[in-house]
Each structure stands twice: as structure tokens, then as C-alpha cells.
Amino acid sequence: MENFTPYTSLAGGILLGISASILMYLNGRVAGISGIVSGILNNPAASEKAWRAAFVVGIIGGASVYAYFFPVNIEPREHVTTALLIVGGITVGFGTAMGGGCTSGHGVCGISRLSLRSITATMTFLIAGLVTVYVVKQVVGA
């Protein structure tokens, strides 16, 4: 537990909650990243593409400005190759499209509405993630 950061993580989580609340209160939309990004590609309406793109631009901008003032230190990982990033990225994209959401849509917004689908989805991807990391670390030994 050497890298445990309860305070900043809690504060960051509260900001995510404020963001999700603003998007619902003002626009009536779920702050689910996979769904919002998917709509930029798949929703034919220009007005749909516009707010979704603005949200994504906001995320990248907000993160960049924050990281400029408070640099984020991330240890390089040796076993994570480009091939693994591609396979993992495709699996994440395919899985969130098939399951109708990711950590933000199901995990935050869905659970906050007490949606049975979102609670089930969150339990499922958490367990799948735990098992995957266990297999990678303990069985493969990476």
C-alpha cells in the first residue's frame, strides 16, 4: 500500500461526480466516456457530434492544464509493448461498445441511478480486471 493516495483520489472522484452532475443537470446526458466518444463516430447528427467533441476537448484540456501545473509522474513499464497496448485497446473499445459503457458510464453514472445493468456491468469488469491482473502477475509472471 506504499502508493495509497486516499485524499487526492477522493477529491478527484468528487470532481468526476460534479462533472457528471453538471452534464445531467444542464444537458440531460450521462457522462460516459465510451458512449460519448462512440457518438462522435456513429451519431450522424451534427449537434450530437458537437457537444460530444466539446466534452472530449474539455477533458484533454482540463487534464493538460492540471498536469502542466502539477506534473504527473508515471513510472515507465517494461513489459507493456505496443502490441499489447493495441490488443488491450481494441478489447476495451469492443467490450465497452458491446457492454454499453465503461467505468464512467456504468461505474459512476449508472450506479448513482442504482441501475441493475450498471451495477452488474461494474461487478463484471472489476472481477474480469482482477482475474486478468492475477493471471498476468502470478501465472505469466510479468
Place this chain on the structure above:
Amino acid sequence: MNKILSALLAGVIFGIGITLSGMVDPNKVVNFLDVTGNWDPSLMFVLGGAVITTGVAYRFIFAQDKPLFDEDFHLPTLLKVDSSLLLGSALFGVGWGLIGYCPGPAVASIGFRPEEPLIVVVSMLAGLLLYKATSKSQ
């Protein structure tokens, strides 16, 4: 225009929150999932803070007739747990555990540390389109 500005504002707060939370560090995500190893429970605080804040705010918001800048709340219409939800979420979890990125942090990291996240986001988009293509042909 209001809808675009409010989405931009929500995005900026999301971007700051996700970076502050530590979720943009894939090592931290993998350590959160590594319960038998060097476990880092921080992400429980991210999820807890987000769900409690959103849960309380949603109660107030859904007591309104409609959102400020739209005619209706756009909520998911599917209510049943089905095999797509389970299989899709399981696949997502496998990918998440393999690389330590879910969509939000991957997108957020593009601006300040693009090497890995850019590969991940482009691959995510490919996976998303692949699902759309395969699910339409059935």
C-alpha cells in the same frame, strides 16, 4: 451553443478530476486490481467520491421536469441484464487489466503524455468500430 459550452465545462472538470485522482497512471490502476500483490485501494476512493457526489446530485436533478438546456433527460432505455452486457463488460475488464487504461484516463492523458494513450485511444476506436460492424451484420 449552451449545450456545447456546458459539455466543455463538464469535460474540463472531468479532465482535472481524473488527473488529480491518479487514474491516469496505469500502474496505479493495475495495482488497484492486484489485490494479492502490492494492492493500492485508492481507486475505491475515486469511485466512492464520484458515486456519492453523483448519487446525491442526481436525486435533486431528477426531481426537475427536464434539464436546463434540453427537453428531456437522455437515460439508457435498456433495463434487462443480457449476455451482451455481461460478455462486453468482461472483455472490457480483461483489456483494462492488461493495459491499465479505461476510456476516460486514456483520452485525458493524450494532452500531457501522449505516447501510450494515443495508441490506446486509436485502438479503442478501432475496437468500437469493429463491434459496430460485427453487430450490424448479424
